[in-house]
Amino acid sequence: MTLIKSISGFRGTIGGRPGENLTPVDIVESAAAYGEWLKESAPRPLVIIGRDGRSTGKILTDLVRSTLLSQGIDVIDIGLTTTPTIEMYIPFKKADGGIIFSASHNPMNWNALKLFNEVGEFISAEDGERIIEISQDRAFFFSKYTSIGALTRDDVAIDYHITQVLDHPWVRVEDIRKKEYRVVVDCINSTGSISMIPLLEKLGCTVIPLFDEITGEFEHDPEPLEKNLEVLLETVKQESADLGISVDPDVDRIAFITEQGKMFGEEYTIVSIADYLFDNKLIDRSVSNLSSTRALSDVCHRYNGTYQASAVGEVNVVTKMKESGADYGGEGNGGVIVGNLHYGRDALIGAALFLSGLTHFDITPSAWKARLPIYxxxxxxxxxxxxxxxxxxxxxxxxxxxxxxxxxxxxxxxxxxxxxxxxxxxxxxxxxxxxxxxxxxxxxxxxxxxxxxxxxxxxxxx
Missing domain, CATH: 3.30.310.50 (Alpha-D-phosphohexomutase, C-terminal domain)
Known part of the structure; x- marks a missing residue:
């Protein structure tokens, strides 16, 4: 069993001994350390919290919410949500930070506190080290009963996120609606069901949902590998669908399935969208990490664009995007980052831009894959x-x-x-x-x- 305290947050397997696993003791100490860090720059911080569909998310929510309130921190609890939704909602609500309870693609026995700063981006390495230091020193201070934080519940954050995606200038909303695409979506019994499905329906798609009930248990291993997506691949063929979509539990990564019921390739999510954006002259440069496919660099050079690589990790990709002035980038794990929407991986904007590319090229997913450099x-x-x-x-x-x-x-x-x-x-x-x-x-x-x-x-x- 495992407990990992890193610069990006606190992650571990549920149950066991404190200090060895993600137990209630570790959860409270981690939240309190984050709260103390926030109070170093804001006397009464405001924090947005939310969770993916894991059954243990309720426990983490209760523990963290109570801890932050006890520190005199105001909390907006948006409940079941996605990682990119929290990233966008933090600056919208002028909050000082945020936490999502999600272990991303890790199995059900894992959960995590993923920490964000005031602009809705993952905290920096320096800030992460400071939070770990506070946690190790147990340098916590809790408020008197007269100055505990205020709690607000908010259930419209995902609606805000979807609206921002539909309003994005790179998304061809009307062209997509005219196509009336049939799309099979594997929600893995998590929050893709309350985010990806509504987005696609607003884009005029007929959605065939798979595993769209948030039961607390994932239907299969969350990693979007072919062996885990057999039902999705077969359903795309059976339904004569135009496209299949798989999202991870917190909906920041996306993988596509062709109309033939074959993997488009998780590495090629960012490559295909770059092809669309370059062809429309919407971008002239892009960034991915060193372990992502060379195909993105090839596409950039095909359009006489500029490509740069970063160290592995979303924070590093974002830093390189800002340094190079790139509005588009991502990671080969299906993580699409559109900087002029927000600097975070986002499956919703990824789906909207992929559909926009299908309409722009007037092409099927399999034909689109064939026009890309293959590695x-x-x-x-x-x-x-x-x-x-x-x-x-x-x-x-x-x-x-x-x-x-x-x-x-x-x-x-x-x-x-x-x-x-x-x-x-x-x-x-x-x-x-x-x-x-x-x-x-x-x-x-x-x-x-x-x-x-x-x-x-x-x-x-x-």
Whole structure:
């Protein structure tokens, strides 16, 4: 069982001993640390909280809400919601921060407190370290009964989010409505049912819902892999649908299924939308992280645009987008980021822009995939020996490949003409991760196996 206190929040498995798992003690201490951090810059902060469809979300809500109120912090509880909804609602309500209770694609036995700042973005590394310091020192102060916080309940946040997506200038609302698309949506019994389905209906789509009751239990593993989406793939074919959509439990990632009932490819969510935006001259640059597909870079260069890569992690992608002036970016996990809407991954704007692209090119999803550069990715890992420093291994590889095209901002990425390899140490496990991409899956696996052998040889030589 696991408890992870990181710069982005507090995540763990439910139950067990305090300090080892995400227990009520850890939840209260984590919330109190965040509350104290807020009070360092705002004498009476306002915080927005919400949760995905996990059964344990109610417990986290009760504990965190009471903790913040006891610290003299005002709380707006928007209940069942999505991560991007909270990100947008924080600046709209002029709040000082926000928390969503969601472990994203992790299984049901996990949950988390994901923390946001006053502009609705994930807290910075520096702020995260400060919150962890407060938690470790238990430097909490609770208010007297005369100055506890005020609680407000709000059930229109998702409506606000949907309206902002429909009003976005890049979304071709009327063109989509004319097409009357038939779309199958796998909501995994979480908040996609109260966000993605209403959005698609407002776009004139006929929606065939799957697992759209928020029961507290996910119908299948939340990771949008083909083996987990068999019902969605088969339903798209049976219903002769134009498109299938899978969202994760907090609706910040999206994957598409073609009209043939085949995976469009999670890596290609951001690539396809970039193709639409570049073709319409709506953007001239884009950003993704170092472990995302090269296809996005290829699309940028096809339109004489600019591409930049960031370190892995949504915060890093957003930082690079701001530095480079890019309004569009994302991650290869299906995370679409539209900066002139908000700086966070958002499946709702992702769906609206993908449908806009289908209408713009007047194309089917499978035909659209065929016009994009095609690569295949492999992911492997190497277990670390206790006496071996991963940094030393990366330094050795950097020296060996010093004459190649290297990127050192997040581990080591070596960009060869026909393929790339990205090697980085894990922040949560004693392993080194090896990501490779090549024109074929066999070539990608071959490259990964070769580097895995090379790393193991370096272990033996130490």
């Amino acid at each position: 295949q990715m492999s992911k492997m890992k190497v277990a670390l020996q206790p006496t071996i420093s991963p940094d030393n291994i990366l330094d050795d590889l950097e020296h060996r490949y010093k004459d190649e095209n290297l990127d050192l901002q997040d581990g080591l990425k070596i960009d060869f003409p026909d393929y790339w390899v990205h090697i980085r140490k894990s922040n949560t496990e004693p392993i080194i991760r090896i990501y490779t991409e090549a024109p074929t899956l066999e070539r990608a696996k071959e490259v990964a196996r070769s580097f895995k052998t090379e790393i193991q040889e370096l272990f033996d030589a130490k």
